[in-house]
Amino acid sequence: MVENKVVFITGAASGIGYEIGVEFAKNGAKVVFSDIDEAKVKDVTETLKQDGYECIGIKCDVTKEEEIQQAIDLTVEKYGRLDVLFNNAGLQHVASIEDFPTEKFEFITKVMLVAPFIATKHAFPIMKKQGFGRIINMASINGLIGFAGKAAYNSSKHGVIGLTKVAALEGAEHGITVNAVCPGYVDTPLVRNQMEDLAANRNVSVEKVLEDVIYPLVPQKRLLKVQEVADYSMFLASDKSKGVTGQAVVIDGGYTAQ
C-alpha cells in the first residue's frame, strides 16, 4: 500500500511516531524520521538501516520554521519526492486554566498546531508539483471532546482538526488529501508510565488502575495498539484513500460513541 512512498514524520524518535515510521518502512516506504532529539533519532534509524530498511534520521525542532523547511528540503534532496507528511510531534502539560502558565500554553500550541501549519505550507508546493500528496495530522480524541486540565493539548488538537479541513479544501484539486487521526488511549510507554505512577500512588497494580480508571471509559475495555493507528495511517497515505479528505478519523475503541 505504501511501497516506495517517501514519508516525512515529525517527533519520530519515540512513541507512536517511531512505531508508525517503522511500520511504513517495513511496508516498503522510504522514511525520514525527524525529532528534536537528534541523538535518539539517529540511533534508532541506524538500527533500522542495519535491519535493511530505507530510512534516515534527522534533527528537526518543529518550533523552528527554518528547521522544518530544511528537513522537508532534505527529504526531497535524498529521495526525490515528498509523498507523505506526517505531523506527529506532541507534548502535554496538565493544569487547570487558572494555574496554566501562559508561556506553556503558547509553546504547546506552537508544537502541535503552528508546526503542522508551517509544515503544510512548505509541503504544499512540492506536492502540488507532483500532483500527489498525503498529509496526516496526529490529533486525538482530545480534538473532539474536552478534558479538564488539558487546555493547551485540547485546544491544539481541536485546532489541528480545523487546519486539516482548510488544507483539505486547498489541496483538493491538486491530488493532495489531508486527514487527521484521532486515537484514544494507546498502549505507549507514555501511557504506561502514567499508569505506573497512578498505580504507585494507589499502591495497586497497573492492571488494577487500567480496570478502575481506563476500562470504564472505553467500551472495548482495552488500550489500543499502535499497530491499529499505523494500519489506518498507511491506508490514508496510500492511493486507495483518494476520496477521503478533510476527515478526523477516530480510533478509540468506542470512547467517543458514548
Ligand code: NAD
Ligand atoms: P512521545 O512523548 O512518546 O513522543 C513524542 C515525540 O515528539 C518525542 O520523540 C519528542 O522528542 C518529540 N518532540 C517533542 N517536542 C518536539 C519538537 N519541538 N520538535 C520535534 N519533536 C518533538 O508521545 P506519543 O504518545 O508517542 O505521542 C505522539 C503523538 O501522538 C502526539 O501528537 C500525541 O498527542 C499523539 N497521541 C498520543 C496518544 C497516546 O495514547 N499516547 C493518543 C492520542 C494522540
